[in-house]
Amino acid sequence: MDGDKGTFALSKGSKTKAKILKTALKLFSTKGYKATTVRDIAGAMGVKQSALYNHFKNKDEILETLIGDLTSSAIVHLFDDKEPQEAARSGKALLAGIGTKFKLMSFDSQNEALFKLLMQEMFRNERVREIYNEHFYQENVKKLSTYLFMMMQDELIRSSDPLMLANEFFAPLFFYQMQVSLLKQDKKSTSSVVSLFEKHVEFFWESIRIEKKESLF
Amino acid sequence: MDGDKGTFALSKGSKTKAKILKTALKLFSTKGYKATTVRDIAGAMGVKQSALYNHFKNKDEILETLIGDLTSSAIVHLFDDKEPQEAARSGKALLAGIGTKFKLMSFDSQNEALFKLLMQEMFRNERVREIYNEHFYQENVKKLSTYLFMMMQDELIRSSDPLMLANEFFAPLFFYQMQVSLLKQDKKSTSSVVSLFEKHVEFFWESIRIEKKESLF
DNA sequence: CTTATATATGAACAATTGTTCATTTAAAAA
DNA sequence: TTTTTAAATGAACAATTGTTCATATATAAG
Secondary structure, eight states, X not given: OOOOOSSSOOOHHHHHHHHHHHHHHHHHHHHOTTTOOHHHHHHHTTSOGGGGGGTOSSHHHHHHHHHHHHHTSGGGOSSSSOOHHHHHHTTHHHHHHHHHHHHHHHHOHHHHHHHHHHHHHTTTOHHHHHHIIIIIIIXXXXXXXXXXXXXXXXXXXXXXXXXXXXXXXXXXXXXXXXXXXXXXXXXXXOHHHXXXXXHHHHHHHHHHBOOSSOOOO | OOOOOSSSOOOHHXXXXXXXXXXXXXXXXXXXXXXXXXXXXXXXXXXXXXXXXXXXXXXXXXXXXXXXXXXXXXXGOTTSSOXXXXXXXXXXXXXXXXXXXXXXXXXXXHHHHHHHHHHHHTTTOHHHHHHIIIIIIIXXXXXXXXXXXHHHHTTSBOOOXXXXXXXXXXXXXXXXXXXXXXXXXXXXXXXXXXXXXXXXXXXXXXXXXXXXXXXXX
């Protein structure tokens, strides 16, 4: 009965702590931080409110932990492992990969909740804004512009302002992610937006690529 | 002393009501609706909280009035007056006009506050989401795609999916507006984003336009 | 087993919240 | 002016909030 769940047995304490975070994230992202009460969180996990205070100093600390987790979340690491040199040479495939990553992220419920929390708190919480700006926006756009610059040198794409291009590639993906998030909230169909992820990559690539040869047909 | 302020003299009542809305909008957009108290609003306009209840049934009604105002706000009417036929024929000028409108809107403090309110409440308030989707997103993107379709027929731009193109044009403008809003909140420089508004129009137009003639030089 | 430690409970608290209402003050109408 | 209507005040309310703490219960260590 008391089966071995992997190498480490999670203590009851850290399991509860994780459950608090999970439950709080779900509630914060749907109702907003301020509108979510400690009783809401405790109630949703079938426990009394006072129990939470064995794991977190206060309500703020729960939010701060979630926000801290944002920096290590997949939501901010678009280029995780890729080698700059090779990545750039892959041209369109690199962009298609990022497009797909965005699309998948939109449909991962954990990332979706983090994204919604980010969007709501960004405008009233300076720390969240900082994380969004540095990790989610700047870091990705800068890396992307580096890749684009390499592609220009390799004459894969037309010479242009790499930072502008990076923004132009990034912005619609961000926007479509937001659209998916909004549509899902009302259980509306997301299929039209899904296709926009792909069409964006296609349209963008066609706008920047250098044709190898004129058509010979 | 008792000077005539225009044709109609605004009664004290409706002046106060307007002041409540203005003050509430500023506070809601910076602190969030839930985190703003009735005392905050009253205090910011130098009045006691109970005074507000002569003008609004409750706190919710203040928000609902602001949300209702959204539908008639400039933020949702990008194509206010333009004649479809002529507008489409103007080609790049039409797009540049919309780009400029977005840019100006980002720096109008009234619109900025409305935008921030919209962004924060959208994820937890179905009515706001509905207004965003219908008036801010759908209406504009549909109109835009109609214009783009006309431009295709006039062979001003390449034949393509008009709705996709409309989204591709709209998304970065929306994103840059959000960026301006975030930067201004921390009093950071917005100049790099300002130039992105213009570069976007230029880049987009170059991506879709049909060259009249091959270069003759 | 016994002991020690970690976690959960129940009850309570002080502060803050939205809201009401009788009363006072100001404005408009007669 | 007087009368009527509108708006602001001060005080209070009930409900909800985050948080604390002594106690109970479960888990782990000896």
